[in-house]
Amino acid sequence: MALTREEREEFLAQPHIAALSVYAGPDRAPLTVPIWYKYTPGGDVWFMTGRKSRKNQLISKSGRITLMVDRLQPSVRYVSVEGPIVDSYTGYSEHVREMASRYMAAEKVEAYVEYTSNAKEHADTIIHHMRPERWVGSDLGTF
Secondary structure (H helix, E strand, O other), X not given: OEOOHHHHHHHHHOOOXXXXXXXXXXXXXXXXXXXXXXXXXXOOEXXXXXXXOHHHHHHHHHOEEEEEEEEOOOXXXXXXXXXXXXXXXXXXXXXXXXXXXXXXXXXHHXXXXXXXXHOHHHOOEEEEEEOOOEEEEEEOOOO
């Protein structure tokens, strides 16, 4: 059963792990990787990535992404959303803290923020904002 706009937005606002897909070139399949993200109904989706990552290079080049989130319990439900990257900027520890607080137990957040501030692979974090344009969502019910 197709989801209403409100149901799609509410589902996307929950802390699921998203599969991010971005165009990787004419002779390649799209790059698809899991990410943490944040969404408030009616707003943009934002997520973080490393400035030097392949993901960031492809996003910067194509300017568009697709996110897909799903769950299996209590029913199979998914939302896929596609749109343009509308803003990108350097991330800071408050962004890492906000995102980690969404996905991690409260007692682990500060240690994670400290770790990422000292880890080479997390240096030069970029925040991307995607404006949702096209949505697909369904709840397959409890069979």
